[in-house]
Amino acid sequence: MIGLSHYLIVSAIIFSIGLVGVLRRRNLLMLFFATEVMLNAVNIAFAAISHYYNDLTGQMFAFFVIAIAASEVAVGLGILIVLYKKHGSLDLDDLANMRG
Amino acid sequence: MYEIVAFYLFSALTIGLFFVTVMSKNILYAMTSLASGMVLISGFFFVLGADFLGVVQLIVYVGAIMALYSFAMMFFDATRDIKERNTGNALVFLLGGLSALVLVLIFAAPIHSDAIQALYPMHEGVGNAQDVGIVLFTKYLIPFEVAAVMLLVAMIAGIILAGKKMDASLTEDISVDDEILVVKDEK
Numbered sequence: 078m079i080g081l082s083h084y085l086i087v088s089a090i091i092f093s094i095g096l097v098g099v100l101r102r103r104n105l106l107m108l109f110f111a112t113e114v115m116l117n118a119v120n121i122a123f124a125a126i127s128h129y130y131n132d133l134t135g136q137m138f139a140f141f142v143i144a145i146a147a148s149e150v151a152v153g154l155g156i157l158i159v160l161y162k163k164h165g166s167l168d169l170d171d172l173a174n175m176r177g
Numbered sequence: 178m179y180e181i182v183a184f185y186l187f188s189a190l191t192i193g194l195f196f197v198t199v200m201s202k203n204i205l206y207a208m209t210s211l212a213s214g215m216v217l218i219s220g221f222f223f224v225l226g227a228d229f230l231g232v233v234q235l236i237v238y239v240g241a242i243m244a245l246y247s248f249a250m251m252f253f254d255a256t257r258d259i260k261e262r263n264t265g266n267a268l269v270f271l272l273g274g275l276s277a278l279v280l281v282l283i284f285a286a287p288i289h290s291d292a293i294q295a296l297y298p299m300h301e302g303v304g305n306a307q308d309v310g311i312v313l314f315t316k317y318l319i320p321f322e323v324a325a326v327m328l329l330v331a332m333i334a335g336i337i338l339a340g341k342k343m344d345a346s347l348t349e350d351i352s353v354d355d356e357i358l359v360v361k362d363e364k
Contacts (some may be wrong), residue, residue: 079184084225085281087188091195093277098199101269106204106249110186110211113242114195117218120183120234128225131310132295136230138275140313143237144324149329154249155338 084125091118105157105167109150116146183224191217202258204250212243229306 095118097119098111120139127135164171194214201207216240222231248258299305313321 079180083184084221087192089277089281090192092281094192094199094276096277097270097273101266102199104204107207107259108244108251109246110198110207113211113238114198114214117195117215117238120230121218121314123223124222124225124227124230127227130295130298132296133297133299133308136227136309137297137312137317139227139230140233140309141320141324143233144328144364147237147242148328149327150245151331151335152338154245155335157249158339160342167253172324 081125081129083095085122088118088122088125091115091121094118103169103171105160105169109153109157112149113146116142180224183220187217187220187224192223204253204259208243208246208250211246212239215239215243227305228339229309 121154123135123139181186194210200297219231
């Protein structure tokens with residue numbers, strides 16, 4: 078039988094995949110993909126806890142996470158396009174211009 | 178039985194696809210694997226009985242967000258492989274795994290207490306969408322409205338940020354544009 082811990086372990090594995098992606102990616106678009114992976118992992122955990130505790134609060138939080146992810150993508154892609162117009166690349170090492 | 182098969186199939190496929198997303202050098206491969214992983218995550222939601230959340234995941238993530246990403250990918254050169262300077266891959270894996278473990282322990286620690294009780298329990302014989310609607314429009318009405326305003330603000334910000342000088346090409350340099358203009362003029 079599949080218990081709550083199974084879902085939480087899968088969610089933790091996916092979250093750590095996303096975290097590794099955030100740490101190793103240098104391209105900004107790929108960095109956004111890694112954050113989406115992390116948000117999805119959290120949503121799995123919310124839905125699983127909601128199911129096993131017979132409580133709807135987890136699903137509510139998952140809805141708000143999805144809404145926040147949508148607005149994050151809208152603003153983030155706008156900023157990405159502006160950065161690409163200004164610098165001609167999306168590499169984080171090229172964008173690091175605050176080094177004194 | 179059916180739940181066990183679905184769980185292991187979905188989890189193996191999702192982990193593999195997201196691994197491709199994080200490790201691939203090609204933006205196109207990363208994006209398609211991310212989209213298919215999100216479809217499989219909605220499968221998780223259907224198995225867990227959160228039907229409405231699964232449908233929202235399909236519509237918003239696979240429909241809207243991936244369409245937005247593919248739209249943004251048209252501005253950047255997607256066929257070219259990305260060159261990234263990666264520092265210490267093993268160290269990154271170790272640090273990522275360890276910090277994810279710590280985060281999971283922090284957030285899972287309160288669950289092990291028995292003090293958790295259902296605030297908004299699901300009702301028997303009522304569909305999931307109806308249940309979600311009742312709770313969302315009574316107990317979570319103000320966060321819902323705030324999320325709506327936030328989406329509006331994000332939409333305006335996206336239009337203003339991306340909308341300037343949209344007639345100019347991003348990937349081609351100006352000389353190529355000039356050549357096209359010259360060819361058009363000759364015609």
